[in-house]
Amino acid sequence: MTLFIEQCLNGLQFGLLLFLLAAGLTLVFGIMDLVNLAHGSLYMIGAYFAATFAAWTGSFVLGAVLALFATLLVGMAVEVIAMRRLYGRDHLDHVLGTFGLILFFDELVRLIWGPEGMSLPLPSWLNASVQILPGVQYSAYRLSIIIVTLAVAAFLYVLVMRTRIGMLIRAGASNREMVGALGVNIKLLYTLVFGLGAALAGLAGLMQAPILTVQIGMGENILILAFVITVIGGIGSIRGALVAAIFVGFLDTLGRAFFPDLLRMMFTKEVAATAAPALSSMLIYLLMAIVLVVKPEGLFSAGQK
Amino acid sequence: MTGWFTARNIAIAALLAALLLLPVFAELAGNRFLLTLFTRIVILALAATSLNLILGYGGMMSFGHAAYLGIGGYAVGMLAHEEVLTGFVQWPVALAASALFALIIGALSLRTRGVYFIMITLAFAQMAYYIIAGLARYGGDDGLTIYKRSQFVAPIDLSNKVQFYYICLALLFGSIYLIWRLVNSRFGMVIQGVRSNDLRMRAIGFPTYRYKLVCFVIAGTICGLAGALLANHTDFVSPAMLYWTRSGDLIIMVVLGGMSSPFGPLIGAVALLVFEEMLPFMIKLLGTPLFGEAAVRGAEYWQIVLGPLLLLVVLFARGGIVGLLSKVRS
Numbered sequence: 001m002t003l004f005i006e007q008c009l010n011g012l013q014f015g016l017l018l019f020l021l022a023a024g025l026t027l028v029f030g031i032m033d034l035v036n037l038a039h040g041s042l043y044m045i046g047a048y049f050a051a052t053f054a055a056w057t058g059s060f061v062l063g064a065v066l067a068l069f070a071t072l073l074v075g076m077a078v079e080v081i082a083m084r085r086l087y088g089r090d091h092l093d094h095v096l097g098t099f100g101l102i103l104f105f106d107e108l109v110r111l112i113w114g115p116e117g118m119s120l121p122l123p124s125w126l127n128a129s130v131q132i133l134p135g136v137q138y139s140a141y142r143l144s145i146i147i148v149t150l151a152v153a154a155f156l157y158v159l160v161m162r163t164r165i166g167m168l169i170r171a172g173a174s175n176r177e178m179v180g181a182l183g184v185n186i187k188l189l190y191t192l193v194f195g196l197g198a199a200l201a202g203l204a205g206l207m208q209a210p211i212l213t214v215q216i217g218m219g220e221n222i223l224i225l226a227f228v229i230t231v232i233g234g235i236g237s238i239r240g241a242l243v244a245a246i247f248v249g250f251l252d253t254l255g256r257a258f259f260p261d262l263l264r265m266m267f268t269k270e271v272a273a274t275a276a277p278a279l280s281s282m283l284i285y286l287l288m289a290i291v292l293v294v295k296p297e298g299l300f301s302a303g304q305k
Numbered sequence: 306m307t308g309w310f311t312a313r314n315i316a317i318a319a320l321l322a323a324l325l326l327l328p329v330f331a332e333l334a335g336n337r338f339l340l341t342l343f344t345r346i347v348i349l350a351l352a353a354t355s356l357n358l359i360l361g362y363g364g365m366m367s368f369g370h371a372a373y374l375g376i377g378g379y380a381v382g383m384l385a386h387e388e389v390l391t392g393f394v395q396w397p398v399a400l401a402a403s404a405l406f407a408l409i410i411g412a413l414s415l416r417t418r419g420v421y422f423i424m425i426t427l428a429f430a431q432m433a434y435y436i437i438a439g440l441a442r443y444g445g446d447d448g449l450t451i452y453k454r455s456q457f458v459a460p461i462d463l464s465n466k467v468q469f470y471y472i473c474l475a476l477l478f479g480s481i482y483l484i485w486r487l488v489n490s491r492f493g494m495v496i497q498g499v500r501s502n503d504l505r506m507r508a509i510g511f512p513t514y515r516y517k518l519v520c521f522v523i524a525g526t527i528c529g530l531a532g533a534l535l536a537n538h539t540d541f542v543s544p545a546m547l548y549w550t551r552s553g554d555l556i557i558m559v560v561l562g563g564m565s566s567p568f569g570p571l572i573g574a575v576a577l578l579v580f581e582e583m584l585p586f587m588i589k590l591l592g593t594p595l596f597g598e599a600a601v602r603g604a605e606y607w608q609i610v611l612g613p614l615l616l617l618v619v620l621f622a623r624g625g626i627v628g629l630l631s632k633v634r635s
Contacts, residue, residue, distance in 0.1 A: 035420060085620050091420055092366050096560055097619040099553045104612030111606050224431060224549060231424040278439020285428040285435075289413060292425045296417040 015249020030236025040219025046202025075198020377532020403529025448543025
C-alpha cells in the first residue's frame with residue numbers, strides 16, 4: 001500500500017512535469033499554429049543553465065531562478081530569429097525547420113558543455129524525505145515539484161483567463177488579423193507567448209535535472225511525450241493538457257511499476273518478462289491512438305477556428 | 306515544354322549516369338568506402354521515394370515512415386535468426402509485414418487530419434519501436450546481427466558488393482518508374498486531387514479514404530523493401546532504424562530534394578548524405594585559413610551548420626533542389 005501511494009505520487013509528479021512542457025507546446029500550437037519540435041531543446045537548455053548557474057552561485061534556488069530567466073531570453077531570441085518566419089507556413093515546414101533547430105541546439109550544447117552529461121546536486125534541505133501520511137515517507141524534492149507545478153498551473157489559469165494579456169492571447173488564438181487590426185502589437189505578443197512557453201519548458205528541465213542526469217538528447221524523448229499529451233488533450237487547450245498530462249503521468253509510472261506483476265498473474269513468467277517492458281512503454285501511445293480514433297480532435301478540443 | 310535540355314533534366318541525367326558508373330569509379334580509385342556509402346544512399350533514397358508518394362503527392366504528412374524501414378529490416382533479420390535464409394521467403398515476408406502494418410495504422414490514422422495525423426503516425430512508429438526494442442529473443446535494444454545475407458538462386462549473390470549495389474539501384478529506378486506511372490494514372494490524379502481538396506473530391510463521388518489508404522499501403526510496402534535492403538547492407542538491424550529522428554531524416558531528404566517530383570527524394574538523399582560526409586572536410590578546408598586551429602576543432606561539430614541550413618532551405622527554397630534547378634534558365 002505504501003508502495004502504491006508512493007507510485008501514485010510519482011505519477012502525479014511526472015504528469016505535472018509533463019504538463020509544464022505540454023502547456024508551452026499547446027500555447028504555441030494553439031496561438032501561433034506552430035508545430036515546435038525544438039521545444040525539447042529548450043527543456044534541455046533549461047537543465048544545462050540550471051546546472052551551470054547553480055555551480056556558479058553555489059545556490060540551487062538562485063541557479064534555478066537565473067536559469068529560468070536565461071531560458072526565457074533564449075526562447076524569445078529563437079522566436080525573433082527563426083520562429084517568426086515560420087508562422088503561417090505549412091506544418092511540414094514547421095516540422096522540418098524546428099528539426100533543424102534540434103540538430104543545432106544539440107551540437108551547440110555539445111560545443112559549450114562538452115559531450116559528457118552534468119549533474120545538479122540538491123541542497124540538503126530538499127534532499128530529505130517528509131512524512132506525508134502516518135507511516136508514509138516521500139521525497140521532499142518530488143513533493144516540492146508537485147507544489148511548484150500546481151502553482152504554475154494556477155498562475156497560467158489566472159494569466160490566460162483573468163488578465164488583459166490573457167485576453168489578448170485568447171483573442172490572438174481565434175483571429176490574429178483582427179487583433180492586429182485593433183492596434184495590438186501582435187509580434188510582441190507572440191514573442192512573449194513563445195518566451196513563456198520556453199520558460200515553462202526550461203522550468204520542467206531544471207526541475208527534472210536533479211532526478212536525471214543533464215545530457216544531450218534529454219529533450220527528445222520527453223518532447224514526444226509532451227506532443228502525445230497535447231494531442232490527447234486537444235491542441236490549444238491548457239485544461240486538456242493538464243488532464244492529459246496527469247493521466248499520462250499516472251499511466252506511465254503505474255504501468256511501469258505494476259504492469260509486469262499484472263502480466264505475471266495472467267501469463268507465464270517468461271511471457272511477462274519479455275512482453276512487460278515493451279508493453280508498458282507502449283501504453284501511452286496506445287492511449288493516444290485510441291483517443292484519436294474515438295475523438296480525432298482530442299479530448300478537450302479548443303474548437304474549430 | 307521548353308524542350309528536354311533544361312538545367313533540371315541535365316542535372317538529373319548527370320546524377321543518374323554518375324550513380325550507374327559509381328562502382329567503376331570506386332574500383333578505379335580503390336575507394337571501397339565510396340561504394341558502401343552510395344549503397345546506403347541508394348537504399349535510403351528508395352525509402353524517401355516511397356515517402357514522397359504519400360507526402361508529396363498525397364499530402365499525407367507521415368512522421369512515422371521509418372517504422373517500415375525497421376519492420377522490413379527486422380523481417381529479414383528475424384527470419385535469418387531462425388535460419389530461414391532464402392530471400393524468396395524473407396523478402397515477401399518483409400513486404401507483407403510492412404503492408405499489413407501500413408494497412409492497420411493507415412486505417413486508423415487516416416481518420417485524422419493535419420497536426421493530428423503527423424502525431425498519430427509518430428505515435429504508431431514509436432509503438433513499433435518499443436515493441437521491437439522489447440523483443441529479447443532478437444536482441445532487444447542491442448539489435449541483431451545478421452550472419453548471412455538473403456540467399457537467392459545462383460547468379461544473384463548479395464554478398465558481392467558491386468552486384469548488391471546494382472540490385473539496389475535497379476530497385477530504386479524501378480520504384481521511381483512505378484511511382485511515376487502511378488501518380489500519372491487515374492489513381493494518382495485522384496490522390497493529387499485529394500491533396501488539393503479532400504472535400505471536393507468526396508463531393509464529386511470519390512471514396513477518398515479508400516484511395517488514401519491504398520496509397521499509404523503502397524508507400525509502406527516500398528519502404529519495407531528498402532528496410533530489407535538496408536538489413537542486408539549493414540548485416541545488422543537495431544531499433545535505431547525506426548527511431549523517430551530517422552523518420553525526420555527521411556522527411557528532410559524528400560523536402561530537400563523537392564517534394565512531388567519523381568527524382569526529388571533521390572536528389573535529396575544524395576545531397577543530404579554526401580553533405581553529411583563532406584561537411585567536416587569543408588569546414589576544415591574553408592575555415593583553416595580564417596580561423597586556424599579552431600576550424601579543425603569546429604569540424605567535429607558540423608551539425609551546427611546543418612541545422613540552420615535546413616531552416617534556410619525551408620524558408621527560402623520551398624521546392625527543394627529540384628525547384629531551384631527548375632528556375633535556372635538554360
